[in-house]
Every structure is written in structure tokens, then in C-alpha cells.
Amino acid sequence: MQVLYTASARATGDGRDGHVQTSDGTLDLDLAVPKEMGGAGGAANPEQLFAAGYAACFHSALRLVARRAKADVTGSVVEAEVGIGPNGAGGFGLAVTLVVDLPTVDRATAEQLVAQAHQVCPYSNATRGNIEVVLTVRDAA
Structure with missing residues (x-):
């Protein structure tokens, strides 16, 4: 790289x-x-910093894939929720939920864009297979 x-x-x-x-x-x-x-x-705290970074990075990836698809994502918002807890092996682990608002596109398009962004986003690529990341589309048209 x-x-x-x-x-x-x-x-x-x-x-x-x-x-x-x-x-x-x-x-x-x-x-x-x-x-x-x-x-x-x-x-x-570190979880807030990670949440802020992941939300911003994922939003950027979302806007990139939307531009490529010629989809209007005006008013889009990405919220990252980062949880921390015991991992059952003596340490701690993280869990992430990304909540995406895409008010200007239909649900199917929104879900497709979010899935594509998850493949492009560096945070998603770094966490894939390491922590649980749940993708949620909210408020689709």
C-alpha cells in the first residue's frame, strides 16, 4: 500500500x-x-474518538460510492456507536453500529450504497473480521 x-x-x-x-x-x-x-x-474517551473517526470516514466512503452511482445523498448523516466490554478471554473488545440516514434515496438504494461504502471505508476494512460491525439504514425515502 x-x-x-x-x-x-x-x-x-x-x-x-x-x-x-x-x-x-x-x-x-x-x-x-x-x-x-x-x-x-x-x-x-478512546471509544468516542474511534466513533468520531469511523463516522467521518464511513460518511466520506458513502459519499464517494454515491457519486460513482450518481445517487443524490443530500442530507446524509452517519452516526457511529462504539461499545466496549469484556471479550470473554480476559481482555476487552469493541462492537460498532453504524446508523446511516439517507433521506433522499429509496431503501433499496440506501442499503446498496451502505453495503458498498462498507467495502470502501478504511475503518471498515481494518475492523472486518476483528469486531462486530452492524450496518443500519434509517429514514430512507
Whole structure:
């Protein structure tokens, strides 16, 4: 693979109760363990960052496949829900649900575009076979 761009981020402090910053400084956040996991909450956490990245990346892939198909996806929205829990082997795992709103296309077209985007998206390609990813189409025309 020819790398077109490399992002770099650094984590300091106490892991999930620490700090992250990208090398260019555009992302600079304190982290906190969510209250649901016994932490104080009140700051970002790795699952939120993963959800934001996956939602943005998948939305970009969706718009790409829609352009190729000459489909109007005006008003489209992608929401990523990232869950974390014990994996049964002493560690933890993630589960993702991608909820896609495509209000300007019919359901069959929406489902086809979402399936195609799932094949194109780098996050989907990275997670395939490693974590469960559920695709949900909502609000199709």
C-alpha cells in the first residue's frame, strides 16, 4: 500500500485518564474513564474518538460510492456507536453500529450504497473480521 497521509498522536498521563494530542496540535484533549465504566467521566474517551473517526470516514466512503452511482445523498448523516466490554478471554473488545440516514434515496438504494461504502471505508476494512460491525439504514425515502 502506498501511504498518502500519516496521522500521529501521543498519549500521556494514565492511559484512559490521561491526555492525547496530535503531532500538529489540532486535537488536544484530556481523557477520562466514562462513569459507566467506574470513572469520573467529564472528558473524552478512546471509544468516542474511534466513533468520531469511523463516522467521518464511513460518511466520506458513502459519499464517494454515491457519486460513482450518481445517487443524490443530500442530507446524509452517519452516526457511529462504539461499545466496549469484556471479550470473554480476559481482555476487552469493541462492537460498532453504524446508523446511516439517507433521506433522499429509496431503501433499496440506501442499503446498496451502505453495503458498498462498507467495502470502501478504511475503518471498515481494518475492523472486518476483528469486531462486530452492524450496518443500519434509517429514514430512507
